Amino acid sequence: LEGNLLRYVNCLLQDSDSNFWRKARFLVHTGNRQLASHKDGKIHLCKSWLSWSSPELISVSPLAVVSGQETSLLVRGRNLTNPGTEIHCAYMGGYTSMQINGSTYKGASYDEVNMGSFKIQVPSPKALGRCFIEVENGFKGNSFPIIIADAAICKELRLLESELGTEAKASDIISEEHAYDSHRPRSREEVLHFLNELGWLFQRSTAPLPKSSDHSLRQFKFLLMFSVESDYCALVKVLLDMLVESNLDMDDLSKDSLAMLSEIQLLTRAVKRRCRKMVDLLIHYSISSNDGNSKKYIFPPNLEGAGGITPLHLAACTSDSDDMVDVLTNDPQEIGLTCWSSLLDANGQSPYAYAMMRNNHSYNKLVAGKYADRRNGQFSLTIGVEDQHSGVSAVQLNKISLQFKQDRRSCAKCAVVATRSNNRFPGSQGLLQRPYVHSMLAIAA
Known part of the structure; x- marks a missing residue:
């Protein structure tokens, strides 16, 4: 382009099969500060591009x-x-x-x-x-x-505004001599690249998405990684839906799409960031069959990465990750719960062994308790003040308790147990408030 910009622009206008470029208004600029503009069939050349007075x-x-x-x-x-x-x-x-x-x-x-x-x-x-x-x-x-x-x-997305910044920095100022050598902070460049790529994908979604090419898979790869690393749960859900729409092969994703997802390890990234909402979204994300009778979960907690390391192994060796272990062992297929002690990495170590080696004994106790509840036909609830890391709030728990009381059938044995429980824990009929911890026992009549 730099050798003869005018000739190449003319070729674009004359050799195109459609009238798109001939009717369009566009600008072309090159690295040596050449500029060509096209409007109403006329081409104008200009050497000046950016200066201190440029908006x-x-x-x-x-x-x-x-x-x-x-x-x-x-x-x-x-x-x-x-x-x-x-x-x-x-x-x-x-x-x-x-x-x-x-x-x-x-x-x-x-x-x-x-x-x-x-x-x-x-x-x-x-x-x-x-x-x-x-x-x-x-x-x-x-x-x-x-x-x-x-x-x-x-x-x-509005959380990105703080990363763009407003104060002028030395690397932001574009001088006449260095109009094409300007170097903005990498974080700003990456944010703008993300917004441009996301906008392009959203604009294409106004019509049915075509089958993905290598380029679009690279685009999905970048957008998904950026979004997971930013804890954008709502955006990740939409991006995954769009990926499935454009890459569905029968009742499953195409091989290239599955290979791309396996490469970027989204669930592992979410576990590293300790984002419970993102982990919960991913392990529950599924693709339904055409007849609606089956589902395929594409982010199981036993998905292997380098060295056979899975999200379960990663959570087991990370301190203060009880919530990660809890959500990973609550997957719909109960994979995390059943393979906690049997899933081995390349060195023959299980998540149970990882937790033992790092003195994270509470993780093994948590999983053992949940496994015992499952074996006995019981279930566990996370009790606490509702926020992005908790499960069920005290208010929600009270509603569940009231609903259970209305629906259950009364029997003499249950009444005796309930009376004893109320005598042992006075005030347990109301809302559970911190710092008190109440044990709950669900009894099926």
């Missing part, structure tokens, strides 16, 4: 919005208030000029502009998509992606 977006808040919901945007960048600078919203091939509404702050390192009411309506039933906020002054400017999703995903 540049640093961040847009919020960076994720709900389809059909009005919101206001806070745009941060450099040289946004210069004469001739315009801000647009690009969506589905259309442009909308955005009027400045409210305060404009011009600081030493960045400008801050409060935009007016902003609303995007996605035609897809999934309500997923993307748009771009663009700033331009002549041929100078850049863009920032905005993700369109449901409220749960938007709440997760």
Whole structure:
């Protein structure tokens, strides 16, 4: 391209089988600061690209919005208030000029502009998509992606705003001499790459997803790893559903998709981060057969990684991971519970042995208690204040207890046991509150 940019742009316009490029408005820029623009059938060449006076977006808040919901945007960048600078919203091939509404702050390192009411309506039933906020002054400017999703995903993605930052850094400033050698912090580059890839995938989801290629599998790989490492449970669920939709082969995922998931070890990553909600999501994620009579769970707790290490082994040798052991031994197929002492790694060690070697004896007691309950036809409940790491809250437990009392049949033996239990533990009929710990015994009449 750098050798003869004009000739290559002409080839793109003349040799294309469709009128897409001939009717489009686009810009092409190369590493030696050449710029070619096409509009209304005319090509313009320009050598100047970015300079100290070029407008540049640093961040847009919020960076994720709900389809059909009005919101206001806070745009941060450099040289946004210069004469001739315009801000647009690009969506589905259309442009909308955005009027400045409210305060404009011009600081030493960045400008801050409060935009007016902003609303995007996605035609897809999934309500997923993307748009771009663009700033331009002549041929100078850049863009920032905005993700369109449901409220749960938007709440997760908005946590990324703190990683983009607003203060100008030395590596952020683009000079005339180093317009193409600028090096932004890696975290910022990765976040923007993630948003662009996610937006591209969401935009394609407005129509039925095509069968995945090697490129799309690499895209899913990056997006899933980033999302799991960020504890984005709602987003991971949507990404897995989209992966299944585009890679389903009969009643199972394609071999390439399964190989990709096996390589990135999502469940192991979630266990390392000790994110109970993510681990619970993954071990319960399944693919239903066409007739709906069977399910296949694609993230079992005994899924082997390097050296035969499984998520069970990892949790067993990690301190303060009782909740991880608990959720991994609560999988729907009861794999974690039944193979705790028999699942061996490459060195012949089981999760039970790992816990013993690391003095995590409480893990083995926890699993032994759950196994005994299972053998005796009983079940265990996690009792505590409800948060992201707990199971059942005291309020939920009280509702379960009341429902059980209403549904159970009375008998003399049960009444005697209940009376003795109430005498031993006064006040146990009410809500369980900390710091008291109550033992529970479920008796089937």
